[in-house]
Amino acid sequence: MSDDDFLEELKRDFLNEALFMMEQYEESMLALESSQEPQEHIGRIFRVAHSIKGGAAAVGFEDLSHFAHKAEDLLTLLRVTPEKINTEIITLFLSVGDQFKLRLTQLQTTRDASWDVEDLETQLLKWIKNFQSTEASAVSLADCEVPVSSEAGAEDITNYELLAQLEADIKSTEQAAAKPVVEDFFKPQQIEELKSQQKEATPEVVAQPASVLMEDKVPLIQPKSTTGGPAEGAHKKAVVVENTILKVDSLRVDAVLDVVGEIVVLKNQLLHSDVVSQGENQRLTFIVDQLDKSIRDLYEKTLGIRMTPLRSLFTKLQRTVRDVSVKLDKPVDLQLLGEETEVDRSVFELLGDPLMHMARNAMDHGIESKAERLQNGKPEMAKLTIAAKQVGASVIIEISEDGRGIYRDKVLKKAIEKGLVPAHLKPEELSDDQVYQFLFAPGFSTAEKVTDLSGRGVGLDVVKSNIEKAKGQVRIRSNPGKGSTFEILIPLTTSITDGIVVAISGQRYMIPIHSIREIVQFRDAEVTQVANLGRVLKIRNKLTPVIDFRQTLENSTFLDGKNIKLIEKSDAQKTYIVLELSSGLSALPVDEVLGQSQVVAKPLQVGHPVPEFSGAATLGDGRTILILEPNALAQSKVGAA
Template identity: 30%
Template sequence: MDTREPMLEMFIFETFDMIEQLQQLIIDSEKNKRLETEAINEIFRIMHTIKGSSGMMMFDNISNLSHTIEDLFYFIRESKPGKIDYSKLTDLVLEGSDLIKIETEKINNNKDTDGDFTLFIEKVKGFLKLLKTYDENSEDSGNGGSDELVSEEDVEQKYYLSTDRVNSNLNLFSATLFFDEECDMENIRCFTVVHQLKEISEVSYYYPEDIIENNDTCEIIKKQGFKIFFKTNQSIEDIRTLLMENAFLNNVDINKFYSEIEFSEQFSKKNEKPQEDIIKSINNIVNDTNDNEKVASKSLSYKQSLISVDVNKLDKLMDLVGELVISEAMVTKNPEISELQLDSFNKAARQHRKRLSDLQDVVMSIRMVSLAPTLTKMNRIVRDMCKKLNKEVELEIIGQETEVDKNIIEHIGDPLMHIVRNSMDHGIETKEERLANGKPSIGKITIEAKNTGGEVWIIIKDNGKGLNKDKILKKAKDNGLLKVKENDLTDREIYSMIFLPGFSTKENVTEFSGRGVGMDVVTKEIEKIRGIVTVDSIPGEETTTSIKIPLTLAIIDGMTIKVGKSVFTIPVTSIRQSFIIKKEDIIRDIDNNEMILIRGECYSILKIHEFYNIKTNVVNIEDGIVIMVEDQGKAKCIFADELIGEQQVVIKALPEYIKKVKAISGCSLLGDATISLILDISEIVNL
């Protein structure tokens, strides 16, 4: 089992990754109403790879299903049929990819792969037969099609001959495989190739031999390539094509032997290689010779520029960096040395702080992943719902290269899915409704991701019929969800009611909505990562849902303030300015609440000591400090006793007993061992 585990992990990871690529390729082809040669080759390669790797791992049902789709695209590639039902083809490929994904998830959860794909395989074969019929008719009428059709039997014979079909007229080959420099786990990939070749040939010998038992063989393969000797009735062109379908394979050198004696002598010499020569070979790879030490070292460094790392190790590394930040603060903010004149110490501390900041930036960059895979999944949702709801919708994705922390991206997939589904079901009208209202027949959903400072915004906008404010209020009343007077609610607050648990304006329950579940997942998941969701709408025109999430969950730059004996931290990105005010700058509104007049604008004041009932001697506003904070265009002034200063803080989760305290998003341990509560500015500006 120990030798199987890394292979299994690689199989699961690569299969999930290839399924995502496959789905995007086929959806793009359906949109364009054509299959580009590159797309056909890539889909064929994906299915061929999944077929080979699943067969090697003994997941026969996945292998058979992949083989069937591979046959379909082999026919499309070779025969170039003139008529293809792209919608039907896309349905089949997506259904097949879903079945493979379900089985792979079972493998990932240590369950048996017991799916029966007989009906699906027959469906694909039926479609292939239909394609051939179209092609034959097209050829008979002289309207395109290939000059020579490849039959289903020919497709199977191309690459999938079993060893009992290999006759005495065999070609004798040796092949040396060289992988891409960013490839890793070369030994396992070579084992896949050996298994693949055994389907069509008699494999006589390969070197290195112990590719599964010995991970050091990766270095030999990187340096010398992987050599394999085999007998087959396939041509050299067929073998090259077959081998080059493997992922990360850079080049293949194939030699043909014309006598059994010459063939046997070659791999016999390899097989009889003295043990000391093998050891010497390995040592020469691991320890570069003195003559080319610099060149080899540089080459090895480049080859290792891309590696796979367990995400748990990255989490541990991030935790350690967080502890270093706290330790650094404990040293530099130590009250026993803060009053001393230690110029050399202060200089060293500044240098240490800079290096620690560099380390933090590097670790953070390692954890950053692109939003592209998450956003492109929405294409599938829009495509499927268009067919089921009989709507025409275009999806535009902007800024998919935006990156966020790995832990954050795990929480935004489901919220995005629910928002897009809601736009498709409730927002975008049918073609007839849009034309009747003077709109283009094709609706549009735009998903935009952008990085602004220490935050990431994901904005989902549709040009549908907008939200009905009166209908939302009525439904909220009927369900007992309206807790305040209608007149006290802003439009945004009314629209945000669609995220309440059990809320739905749909009269009838459908496959996509009406049960009052789903949209509440949006706020729950986004709140877990300290994000916020807002909704704006123009009735009859559009609805815009904005998600604001932090760039990272781990460390922030914060401004620490003191109120009485309590300490709070404000994220620096939320601070507009801080100042001391005079009594004459204070005005009062009609409710006698204190406000500050700054540059002709009035800002309300949140007195922290009053809001949290904290005892302090600083109660007059002119005796303390005022910090103006801003979020989403809204601003508010916070009154505190004093500013302690700016420092990096490591965000920790709140203890259960204070999780319900308003406007607190987390806590942090400061350098002097004081616990600081982190203020949630997005909530404060809306108080």
């Protein structure tokens, strides 16, 4: 993939994502009008504006980023004083939202249409000034005021840098090989020239100067199209954009999966019905046979819809890191590991924003400036590693850098200042992890200045809320002076589970395959009782504790009166599933191994959580099966002892 195609892909992704986010924006904006608790909605709106600002800057839509920054400024003030919100402000923000949407839609088809938001910007500034003069005491101005002129200047430089970079990219592509060196990108005829030389890759090259020029109030260059109004732009979109990404609510996919699962079950019943299995009607047998194949295919493809490799997320990260690296003049050696790791689509979507924020955060706050690094005896080139791997039932993504690290005292001081430390806790008794968790509190930011990358204290807040939505955790490890590691741990249980079906005490259960190390056989005589702590197995000279789940089940009341036959115990060899747990290896005795299966795990809804089971699923024959959660199983053994 050439760099141009790559950038184009990123831009497309950003536009799709941003348009998707705008739905949230509008929803919250409208909810704000009638809500008693505006704080939550403002927070959401603010995050959308913040994401658009950061995302747009990363892919080079400077005008969008600039405008979003202005909106964000006002939102920052409103966040502190939500009582100030009135209909006029909501109307203003709705128009702002319309402009965002208009621009995003426009950019999907053409990169050289004009966009005039001067009027709205003036209005935003008017409110910001208004609030700042009246509310100076309530808001820490240093945190939210952005000097407009210097900011714009900074963005111009960035833009120029981006262009310079693009120029380099273009030079490296084959079409550009014969092209004369372009000294000044801002000259219209040269853009025209570029356009004619580059084929599909050109639009964004043209778009760059166009957006800059617009800010400078210089007449726009529009090589081909005349200025397209919003309606025209929208109309064009339908024609021009090919290979669109379909954004589907995962609930819909789940609904389809449910139905497909049911079809599989019905198909199996048909397959095993007397009429078909006796094979008297050849035509029927043939049709059912074909149906069987098609339905299997359908089932597999439907399951596959939800799984996505992290690759595309990683490429986005790569680009972001590169841009930030140039912008902040912090050379970095970026390592991406495990991009083939697959995650559930819902997890994938929730991961995008947090990873982006964390990567920016690492670049902006973690890694020091060149001078500071040299002063501390570190190499000028910083190291940033983003690694993903599947461990048991989870995916772990680590973002580590060799930057300045996090100073516990600094964080603690700020947390106390902001009133985040509960009164009953003694600050000095908090663990490092507890202290670091304050970084994720809304509004927390130790950065001294606000940049358009991070530093408003929303980034990590977004990180945490998104990760928690995916039932994951974020942990921070840090070594002051040497660097930090942010670790995201996200479970896979919401998605498809590949597992082995076993029988224990006459019931069938599924054990997730990723927690299985091996399957072994032992006689009862070979199992050693260790005092009253439990039993152990000696597997290749290593003592492995036995999880007596069977005993636990047979002692429990749940099977009473449920007509379950227990398998007779004999002295024959017993099968043990060796499980890989967070605490090490453990062996789970089972009556029988029945086979392997891939299922869609559903939450087990029985009114209260049962930690021993991560969910339930339906097997091909229509029967429901419980999925064991090996870690909790080992715990429950301890509890019963």
